[in-house]
Amino acid sequence: MSSYSRALVSMNRSRASASIPSPRPEFDAALAGIPEVVEAQRLFGEPDYLIRVVSADLPSYQRLYESVLIHLPGVRGLNSTIVMKQAVHPRPLPQRPTRPT
Numbered sequence: 001m002s003s004y005s006r007a008l009v010s011m012n013r014s015r016a017s018a019s020i021p022s023p024r025p026e027f028d029a030a031l032a033g034i035p036e037v038v039e040a041q042r043l044f045g046e047p048d049y050l051i052r053v054v055s056a057d058l059p060s061y062q063r064l065y066e067s068v069l070i071h072l073p074g075v076r077g078l079n080s081t082i083v084m085k086q087a088v089h090p091r092p093l094p095q096r097p098t099r100p101t
Contacts, residue, residue, distance in 0.1 A: 004054040005061050006083035010047035013074040030072055036064055047079070058082070 013027065024042070031040050031051065039052040053069075055061040061082075069078055 004056065005058050006086075007053045007055070007061055008081045008083065009049075009051040009053055009069065010079045010081075011049040011051060011069075011072075011075060012046065012077045013048045014076045027073055034064075034068060036061075 028040075028042070031037050031049075036053050036055050037051055038054055041050050042048065043050055053061065053064070055064055061080075065078070065080065069075070
């Protein structure tokens, strides 16, 4: 994956009101349908979502941003952080420490 451009995208959605419900399942499904989105978490607080995106290069990311990400339903704001270098590569979770008995 080192030849890809990677971005961390923080996303805020419009708040739901009595007249405009927040369709979270549909939004989550829309995110899942974007092949460049390799991971997404819904968060407590701000931002609402943290999304990990990969693309072939920076121009490809810009096209994805302008043609797809900003048009997702209810998006109020996006902030992209482009990864400069992978300092620690993904690895398995450590084993849970054993609890004293």
